[in-house]
Amino acid sequence: PNPTRHPPFGQRPLPQEKIDYAVVAMDYVATVFAGAAAIRAIYSVVRSQNKSTEVEIRITPTKGRVLSISSSVVYGYVGNKASTFPMQVMGFDVDPINSVQLSNHTGYKNFKGEKLEGKKLEELYIGLEQLNLDSTYTHIMTGYLGKESFGDEVASLLLKIKKKNPSVTFICDPVLGDDGKLYVPECFVSLYRDKLIPHAALVTPNQSEAEWLSDIK
Structure with missing residues (x-):
């Protein structure tokens, strides 16, 4: 993927200090990641920055x-x-x-x-x-x-x-x-x-x- 268009997910600060839900856009997942490893990677990053918060990743089909x-x-x-x-x-x-x-x-x-x-x-x-x-x-x-x-x-x-x-x-x-x-x-x-x-x-x-x-x- 183009690093300018899609900076590494783990290197970007999350938009809020505590996240109740991480809603991941399907286009982003399809472009940057692949397969089940993508979901694990995203969950790991979000969870590591919000240790006291249970994180749920919802994938919403739109196409x-x-x-x-x-x-x-x-x-x-x-x-x-x-x-x-x-x-x-x-x-x-x-x-x-x-x-x-x-x-x-x-x-x-x-x-x-x-x-x-x-x-x-x-x-x-x-x-x-x-x-x-x-x-x-x-x-x-x-x-x-x-x-x-x-x-x-x-x-x-x-x-x-x-x-x-x-x-x-x-x-x-x-x-x-x-x-x-x-x-x-x-x-x-x-x-x-x-x-x-x-x-x-x-x-x-x-x-x-x-x-x-x-x-x-």
């Missing part, structure tokens, strides 16, 4: 609300497990729905877990709808979708949300495979190409996925 539909693992960082915290650090409120819940990435020899059926996604959406949350999303992001029924329900959910909020931004990672090998059912190619990508503001395929979706090599 929008993301519905993130992707995979998740217990061990490791892929899908929602990898993307949720960075988006929160950037100032977004994130509501993750896990298409699969696995013990670890499938690149390992062994893994356990389950894939969510489309019916379960429908139930989750109904719950959000009953709280009027479905109309609050500024962004929808999809990654690995797992089962065919789940993918079909994602397409249905997307249309419902866009009907309520036409300005919602849809970001689609068409997770199909890599190195010329599919690791989802072949029907997902047409699902992405015909039902999801036409509504996307941003699509992020790798080379193999771009070839399958465009039918151009």
Whole structure:
């Protein structure tokens, strides 16, 4: 970071002798710090200058609300497990729905877990709808979708949300495979190409996925 624009946090005097709350702007955190170490560093500085005061750090998202539909693992960082915290650090409120819940990435020899059926996604959406949350999303992001029924329900959910909020931004990672090998059912190619990508503001395929979706090599 530019030291002129962002002087080291610990070297700047705090604006008042005693602080009850340290409200940290998300833009500042995202620019100067990274990850959980940022929160610990800020807490340490504030606490050291206010030894008699309990300090609470509140992070207030201001940039929008993301519905993130992707995979998740217990061990490791892929899908929602990898993307949720960075988006929160950037100032977004994130509501993750896990298409699969696995013990670890499938690149390992062994893994356990389950894939969510489309019916379960429908139930989750109904719950959000009953709280009027479905109309609050500024962004929808999809990654690995797992089962065919789940993918079909994602397409249905997307249309419902866009009907309520036409300005919602849809970001689609068409997770199909890599190195010329599919690791989802072949029907997902047409699902992405015909039902999801036409509504996307941003699509992020790798080379193999771009070839399958465009039918151009």
